[in-house]
Amino acid sequence: MVAIIDYGVGNLFSLKSSLSFIDVDAVVTSDPEVIKSASHIILPGVGAFPDAAAKLKATGLIDIIKAEIKAGKPLLGICLGMQMLCSKSYEYGVCEGLDFVPGEVVDMTPELPDGLKVPHIGWNALKFKGEKSEIYKYINEGDCVYFVHSFYAKADSDKITATTEYGIELTASIENGNVYGTQFHPEKSGKVGLNILRAFCEIGGKA
Amino acid sequence: MITKRIIPCLDVKNGRVVKGVNFEGLGDVNDPVTLGRYYSDNGADELVFYDITASAEGRALFTDILTEVAKTIFIPLTVGGGINEVSDFERVLSCGADKVSVNSGAIRNPDLIGDAAKRYGDQCVVISIDAKRVDGVFRVFAKGGRENTGMELIEWVKRCVGNGAGEVVLNSIDTDGVKNGFDLPMLEAVCNVVNVPVIASGGAGCKEDFVTLFKTLPKVDAGLAASIFHFGEVAIPDLKKDLAAQGITMRL
Numbered sequence: 001m002v003a004i005i006d007y008g009v010g011n012l013f014s015l016k017s018s019l020s021f022i023d024v025d026a027v028v029t030s031d032p033e034v035i036k037s038a039s040h041i042i043l044p045g046v047g048a049f050p051d052a053a054a055k056l057k058a059t060g061l062i063d064i065i066k067a068e069i070k071a072g073k074p075l076l077g078i079c080l081g082m083q084m085l086c087s088k089s090y091e092y093g094v095c096e097g098l099d100f101v102p103g104e105v106v107d108m109t110p111e112l113p114d115g116l117k118v119p120h121i122g123w124n125a126l127k128f129k130g131e132k133s134e135i136y137k138y139i140n141e142g143d144c145v146y147f148v149h150s151f152y153a154k155a156d157s158d159k160i161t162a163t164t165e166y167g168i169e170l171t172a173s174i175e176n177g178n179v180y181g182t183q184f185h186p187e188k189s190g191k192v193g194l195n196i197l198r199a200f201c202e203i204g205g206k207a
Numbered sequence: 208m209i210t211k212r213i214i215p216c217l218d219v220k221n222g223r224v225v226k227g228v229n230f231e232g233l234g235d236v237n238d239p240v241t242l243g244r245y246y247s248d249n250g251a252d253e254l255v256f257y258d259i260t261a262s263a264e265g266r267a268l269f270t271d272i273l274t275e276v277a278k279t280i281f282i283p284l285t286v287g288g289g290i291n292e293v294s295d296f297e298r299v300l301s302c303g304a305d306k307v308s309v310n311s312g313a314i315r316n317p318d319l320i321g322d323a324a325k326r327y328g329d330q331c332v333v334i335s336i337d338a339k340r341v342d343g344v345f346r347v348f349a350k351g352g353r354e355n356t357g358m359e360l361i362e363w364v365k366r367c368v369g370n371g372a373g374e375v376v377l378n379s380i381d382t383d384g385v386k387n388g389f390d391l392p393m394l395e396a397v398c399n400v401v402n403v404p405v406i407a408s409g410g411a412g413c414k415e416d417f418v419t420l421f422k423t424l425p426k427v428d429a430g431l432a433a434s435i436f437h438f439g440e441v442a443i444p445d446l447k448k449d450l451a452a453q454g455i456t457m458r459l
Contacts, residue, residue, distance in 0.1 A: 013303040017278045047328060117402055119330055122209045123252055123458040144210060144458040146283060148330050165208055188305065190247065190282050
């Protein structure tokens with residue numbers, strides 16, 4: 001069973017529907033007992049970093065999530081949920097992240113060549129980095145996924161598992177041990193996205 | 208690089224998909240869930256569901272259908288029609304919509320775009336504009352293209368984007384239903400003044416019209432159409448292959 005962390009941020013309808021579509025049992029929850037009994041954890045998120053970080057802290061779940069990760073449970077952060085896995089963000093000042101993956105979340109705007117629109121919205125192709133991530137076992141390099149974001153994660157290069165080209169190389173996914181993160185929305189990325197979710201849910205035995 | 212998007216639009220009335228030619232003469236096409244699923248499996252990069260129902264019963268039915276669609280379709284969904292208040296955003300977003308398109312509601316209530324953008328983010332708010340030449344000037348029309356608001360298109364689009372609209376759908380009434388190509392001069396005028404994605408609507412009659420659109424106006428992000436897709440005159444996978452062969456970045 002997959003626990004989708006509910007901390008009052010974003011719309012979880014599509015994420016839950018997509019897991020149910022691939023026959024994975026998923027629960028949207030903020031209950032520590034449910035999170036402890038889950039085989040996998042997903043940390044979603046949309047909106048601004050400081051607001052989401054404050055809301056997650058307010059749930060009191062951070063220590064439980066940390067303990068579950070330490071025990072080896074796979075966790076997937078999506079979009080802002082991925083950014084929150086990093087050490088810190090510069091969105092509206094400096095804000096501490098969960099620090100599961102070393103790296104900083106920065107505004108892409110000053111780094112982009114002229115003429116490119118921000119946010120980076122739409123379908124863009126994945127370019128794999130290093131050894132192919134477990135979450136990509138059912139998909140191919142060059143497959144397109146759906147992005148909506150203005151900030152991106154400058155993580156340590158050995159933690160980046162895929163990038164996407166938008167005038168510069170933007171981080172598309174990160175990984176550190178059993179912690180995974182995708183900047184794009186797998187639940188909005190058609191068959192490719194469903195295959196990424198399926199692969200994640202099979203890590204360490206089927207969810 | 209980010210791909211150009213091909214977007215089928217499904218006008219829904221009383222639970223069925225219809226398509227107006229010049230906004231009149233509606234003909235029944237298909238079931239929204241079946242058609243949405245078909246497009247999602249056949250290359251559509253996004254779907255737009257437009258609720259053209261007037262009654263409260265029709266609106267509730269639309270919301271039920273939207274929920275069914277969102278349960279099985281995992282590409283971005285934009286919903287428009289009958290969006291007059293921030294509570295209408297909540298109503299469709301909670302059923303699985305990703306973006307909400309406002310048209311007459313934003314004309315009636317100038318605060319709607321700003322209020323919704325603050326609450327849900329700019330990326331969630333789409334301004335849809337029906338425009339037409341009147342004495343050589345692009346004017347904004349309301350109520351499905353029936354009422355001239357007297358507003359000038361460029362001023363209106365700048366105001367909407369300034370207030371937080373994250374995307375513009377420009378539907379030219381002059382070319383809509385004519386199937387002789389998109390309204391390139393009108394689109395160019397809008398692309399020159401905004402820095403958010405612009406979606407071209409109205410006038411697509413064949414594959415070449417999309418090639419011309421993206422070749423002539425590289426700043427246009429997406430092409431939207433209804434009847435040519437619904438009636439099978441243009442198959443989206445073929446269209447996207449042709450566009451890619453012409454050097455336009457597509458998701459294949």
